[in-house]
Amino acid sequence: MAALTKKTALRIYETMIRIRRFEVRAIELFQAGELPGFLHACIGQEAVAAGVCAHLGDADQITSTHRGHGHMVAKGLKYEGMFAELYARSTGYCKGKGGSMHIADQDLGVLGANGIVGGGIPIAAGAALGIQLQGRKDVVVSFFGDGASNEGAFHEGINIAALWRLPVVFVCENNGFAESTPRSNHQTVRDIADRAKAYGIPGVAVDGMDPAAVFEVAGEAITRARKGQGPSLIEARTMRFLGHYVGDPGTAYGHDREVVKWKKRDPIPAFGKFLEKRKWIGPKKEDELRDRIERELDKAIDFARKSPEPGPQDAMTDIYASI
Amino acid sequence: MAALTKKTALRIYETMIRIRRFEVRAIELFQAGELPGFLHACIGQEAVAAGVCAHLGDADQITSTHRGHGHMVAKGLKYEGMFAELYARSTGYCKGKGGSMHIADQDLGVLGANGIVGGGIPIAAGAALGIQLQGRKDVVVSFFGDGASNEGAFHEGINIAALWRLPVVFVCENNGFAESTPRSNHQTVRDIADRAKAYGIPGVAVDGMDPAAVFEVAGEAITRARKGQGPSLIEARTMRFLGHYVGDPGTAYGHDREVVKWKKRDPIPAFGKFLEKRKWIGPKKEDELRDRIERELDKAIDFARKSPEPGPQDAMTDIYASI
């Protein structure tokens, strides 16, 4: 596998910070009552989205979940459109019709967050089928959680992908919880990667708090997929640092206590140290980076706030292409 | 494991013949235009039903499939009620409302054939849950095909059973075809038993043409289940000697050619020879047995033919318990 170059490492680091800061700001806005609906934040899990998506171009595709902001940011969606969507504005990626759980942009290869657990998995297989039929070299990555691996859609989607050797990589972000419910309450197998055996495809577990490790494992799987060697299942072991949704104290089943341990492995400071050690980044560059991101966030939030809201005339459009 | 006693061996042999002859007679009647709807015959697969159900009592439960006659006979359902059901008569197990694909009898632990591929699997888990909650020692066996192992219901049902250590045994009758479609067209894994790994339960493949082997493997799994040690997955490798349904020539994908090979391993003559060798059966006893079964069949068919048909007054009953 290609080693992690300085350039890629910095990009991954930046992506992780971009995700983290997006989530932090969104949470603040949500708690201030500015955002409707509800939010599922991925703080703590940034290394997975960043490490995987570092391999993807615009023509590659992803499907995501209810906890999808990180995947979107990593895949290149702009803060403006994302915040505008959270603010339910016409300038949002979905014109305010989708919200946090349905952000999508076909131009940038984002086939949607998804409010249905596991719902994106067969769709990812289908997108990969489309790509295969079109003779393209692009790949699809399907992100989902440990909880999702118990849905029938997981089984059917992966089986089809394996059967047709579709160019898709299934990335399970195993944070050990499905809503409040710990893994022991929802499945017996400890290693979700083992489920790959049911489809005769490679299954690899990786430390989801280590973006370099994720990058490497994802690189192998994506290369396989691009070469026409079929799908893989990656299990990235990670942890969300907050409750299931913003406002959930996350105290059921000792999730909060587990988080204390995991926070010591927060991927952002850890990867920051790794970069510093190699002198790939220093305090000044770090500050610049963070400043730039914060200014972008300010601008995007401002843009969103000032954007027009959809009105009644918009309610009944976009249902059909033509009627 | 308990060895195969003479008594059990003879019972299994009788069961296989009972199934085979039921199917043969049903096919004749169907081809003579006496039976409505359609039939899926299990000829060739008798060893699985017979070997597994030899372990079951009336309070044990099974769920079955569209190809369910064998399971029903093995579980103790009577020819009369079965033929009457195929004839759509009021005396049938379902009063003529269900037909071949829905034969059921809760008194004898038959929770139904099923027209939905995979549909019985989560129900079997549920019955096992009921049994567990009631503190009973009974077990549930869920029969299904190789094709069914690609349905989401398979995944969800087995996962729940594994999680709650439910007293259920999943028996996949792997005949290598789903309708006309050969295994290579529907899944990558060759050994469906491997899918047990996705749930952390035992998975065993067994020669489904050898009733003694099936009996042994099923015995272990059922004992585990009765002891509260949770579910298992058994893959019984077998072959149906006819097409998917009665009338299907079975010529697509060379199924008919494969059958020629498998017929050499027809479980009934093979097991008959095994019994003869041990002097557990001789030509006289064999003839007696076959005569007795044929007389029973004649009687049952006669009973069915003479039974009343349901009338319009029956159409709207049995929908609700009370309304």
Add this chain to the structure above:
Amino acid sequence: MREILYRDAIIEALDEEMRRDESVFLLGEDIAEFGGSYKTTVGLFEKYGKERVRNTPISEQGIVGATLGAALMGMRPVAELMYIDFTGVAMDQIVNQVAKVRYMFGGKAKTALVLRTQGGAGRSSAAQHAQSLEAWFVHVPGLKVVMPSTAHDAKGLLKSAVRDDDPVMFIEHKLLYLEKGPVPEEDYTIPLGVAEVKREGRDITIVATSSMVGKSLAAADELEAEGISCEVVDPRTLFPLDRETILNSVKKTGRCLITHEAVQRCGWGAEIAATLAREAFDYLDAPIERVCGMETPVPFAPKLESHVIPDKDDVIAGVRAVISGL
């Protein structure tokens, strides 16, 4: 009478039925220690333990199958499907198995089970978390369908549903959970299949379900001031349906408006309108109006959402239209 939350009425009903009958147990996602995502099972895990209040994997086909299988063994399971939108992943088990086994098996099947779920819009949850899909289930013979609009009805109907020997889809509403209403301390049940006239009136009958009942009562209050007297009928159970009560009301008032949150096209209101238009043909002084969800997926933006979901003002406008002859 004391007033309690609709969601607490649910808890009380479950609690009382579990105490009364050992064969009643609960299963669903996050219903145990966490108490359910809408807090409708709080305290029951502590009281009845993990055998009878079971967290499940995220596997709705598995949940419904497990429910049916346990019922076949003589248990009385009450499953929670977190959102009615998620019935999509469990439809086969609900419709082809649960609803049909009794009939397919010629009447010999125990199917005393309840599938609790909740629907409706109003929380900016967008298209996959805000549907009202009751019409699907009413269309399926073998199911009973209940939609309580008050804490009182929720408790009494849920207790009946648990005791009923048929499968019941019990559809709560996410916005009603935090509404309070009078609920007696003593044990009571409300039979399935009995509508309630929530308000008497002379000029028009409003048939309303779930969240639309409260909005219709508010509309009736306002219209009263204009001199329009509305009778508000809540069927409570969509199947079996108390046609009698609805029909009698319409025969009395000669006018009818039907309102629900679900999309109008092929919604439950169509069935009621079709039935009334036929059965009360000679009594109707004006066409029957429907005030229903607009024919779109539910949008995320609050302004759009409140636009497509009918509210009190839509009911008022509808009533005025009927009264003035459309």
Add this chain to the structure above:
Amino acid sequence: MREILYRDAIIEALDEEMRRDESVFLLGEDIAEFGGSYKTTVGLFEKYGKERVRNTPISEQGIVGATLGAALMGMRPVAELMYIDFTGVAMDQIVNQVAKVRYMFGGKAKTALVLRTQGGAGRSSAAQHAQSLEAWFVHVPGLKVVMPSTAHDAKGLLKSAVRDDDPVMFIEHKLLYLEKGPVPEEDYTIPLGVAEVKREGRDITIVATSSMVGKSLAAADELEAEGISCEVVDPRTLFPLDRETILNSVKKTGRCLITHEAVQRCGWGAEIAATLAREAFDYLDAPIERVCGMETPVPFAPKLESHVIPDKDDVIAGVRAVISGL
């Protein structure tokens, strides 16, 4: 004009569209070498190969998901779901994904796809293989729903469905496959959303779908002899619906009977009855009658099955009832 089988009309439509447009491909269970369980894809595998005529595993969620995903990439997949009853296992993908992505994504989604399936009773296939579930799909904004009643319509509508940029549920009928009808040799399409008056008449409008169209025409023939002149309207597309044509017919005849195989309760006919009762209120000389499937799972016994599914005589009885004032 030459006469061909309804199922061969399906094959021709698929064949022509696949030839015309490389992005069209087929997927489904047993559709390749075997030609489909109702033989509606015979010969296409040989012609277009295994990439474009794909056998799938028995995984309906997977099939629909794959269809949607491929469509999002710009393909025009046509999936076959073997029986409409099996949509139960795929409902989430159909309803929460396929139907909603365009709206949820703010309009930016390619969803040119067709889900072909077949429904209806008449072959003693019992409760899980004989349903008519079109009302479910009409209730879901985002889907178009087509139900052709003749070979001619099947071909022309399927070609339009394949070319349409929206997801289309294309519902065939198992008993119609072996019916012959005139189909032109030359290329033609029938637009979605246009009803056809299959027979003109004066006294009553019969709105019929799918298999009930033929039965209604036969009924009309018989009733003609009695001096009752029936107009038979076939909407062909249930959504988008050609209200105009139906409404004009009812305004002309002043009477209406609606007939479909699906269970009456919350069936599609309810929507039509509700709509007409409102829009044609002043034109109706009699209540609207519905002649629909009885409210039961479909029984296996042929005698029971034919009892619960409406036939020509039921239509005749219904017409007489309407004419004589119910």
